Amino acid sequence: xxxxxxxxxxxxxxxxxxxxxxxxxxxxxxxxxxxxxxxxxxxxxxxxxxxxxxxxxxxxxxxxxxxxxxxxxxxxxxxxxxxxxxxxxxxxxxxxxxxxxxxxxxxxxxxxx
Amino acid sequence: xxxxxxxxxxxxxxxxxxxxxxxxxxxxxxxxxxxxxxxxxxxxxxxxxxxxxxxxxxxxxxxxxxxxxxxxxxxxxxxxxxxxxxxxxxxxxxxxxxxxxxxxxxxxxxxxxxxxx
Numbered sequence: 001x002x003x004x005x006x007x008x009x010x011x012x013x014x015x016x017x018x019x020x021x022x023x024x025x026x027x028x029x030x031x032x033x034x035x036x037x038x039x040x041x042x043x044x045x046x047x048x049x050x051x052x053x054x055x056x057x058x059x060x061x062x063x064x065x066x067x068x069x070x071x072x073x074x075x076x077x078x079x080x081x082x083x084x085x086x087x088x089x090x091x092x093x094x095x096x097x098x099x100x101x102x103x104x105x106x107x108x109x110x111x112x113x
Numbered sequence: 114x115x116x117x118x119x120x121x122x123x124x125x126x127x128x129x130x131x132x133x134x135x136x137x138x139x140x141x142x143x144x145x146x147x148x149x150x151x152x153x154x155x156x157x158x159x160x161x162x163x164x165x166x167x168x169x170x171x172x173x174x175x176x177x178x179x180x181x182x183x184x185x186x187x188x189x190x191x192x193x194x195x196x197x198x199x200x201x202x203x204x205x206x207x208x209x210x211x212x213x214x215x216x217x218x219x220x221x222x223x224x225x226x227x228x229x230x
Contacts (some may be wrong), residue, residue: 040216042158049207049220050158062219093158097215100171104158 012113019081021108023094028074031098038054038098041070041079044107045090053092054079058075086112092104115140117208117221125202125228131195135208135221142189146211149182149193151204153221159204163211164191198228 003026013019029038037057042050052061054070057077067082081088089112094105135147149161162172164182172180181194195202204229205223212218 040213042160042217048224049209050217050220051220052212052216055212055216055218095158095160095216101173102160102215104160106157 001102002029002099004094004096004103004105006094006108008090008108009106010109010111011080012082012111013052014113016083017113019084019088019110021079021092021110023072023077023079023096023105025075025096025098029096029098030074031090034041037073037077038096039070039072039077040095040097041068042093042095043088043090044093048077050093081110084110115145115210115219117210119208119221119224121204121224121226123225123227125198125226126230127199127228128197131193131198131202131226133193133206133224133226134190135192137189137191137210140210142184142208143186147182147184147191148209148211148217150207150209150217150220152207153201153204157223159173161193161195161206162222163213200228202226203228 005024007022039057043053044050053064058070069080071078091105091107091109116138118136125131141147146165148163162182163215164170169220184191205224208221209217
């Protein structure tokens with residue numbers, strides 16, 4: 001299994017400030033034949049289903065605000081919210097789809113300081 | 114935009130079979146790939162399995178011996194069956210459209226299933 005480990009487990013950020021979430025995979029999720037990282041990010045708010053934010057580690061899903069960005073390659077990835085808004089309070093998950101067993105990170109809770 | 118809605122019993126007895134259905138609208142079920150994901154109370158997300166447009170299925174090895182995912186094209190639905198459930202199977206169950214290579218681009222609202230006698 002590819003184990004996905006996120007850090008931190010939770011963070012509190014002031015409105016308008018940057019929030020950074022890290023995700024580390026136990027093995028590389030970079031597929032050499034197409035040079036793509038098989039990693040996605042989701043936002044999960046209480047009472048709602050998770051929402052896809054980013055796939056291929058850095059491709060923003062249609063309609064997702066550009067304050068959300070993904071970066072990284074191989075085993076180390078980052079989700080950045082450049083200017084935190086009140087509506088961004090949620091739990092964020094990374095997910096790898098490189099192996100035949102798709103796995104999620106444990107989640108990072110983002111709150112307002 | 115594809116929309117999904119889960120349905121099924123909210124309470125299942127231990128050792129019985131959990132059966133859920135996901136109704137798809139806004140898209141043809143046979144042309145897309147589908148997954149089930151669950152979230153136990155207070156815990157993270159766990160992928161259960163998928164069924165591709167080709168009919169190929171793949172399940173989480175931790176559940177593989179108990180899980181079946183199937184499609185009913187006549188009703189534009191796909192379903193989940195989880196046999197021999199225990200309290201550990203209590204969770205919010207989501208159906209989702211698997212986009213492209215393995216991300217989940219559309220989700221149902223989720224349905225809470227409690228395993229209890």
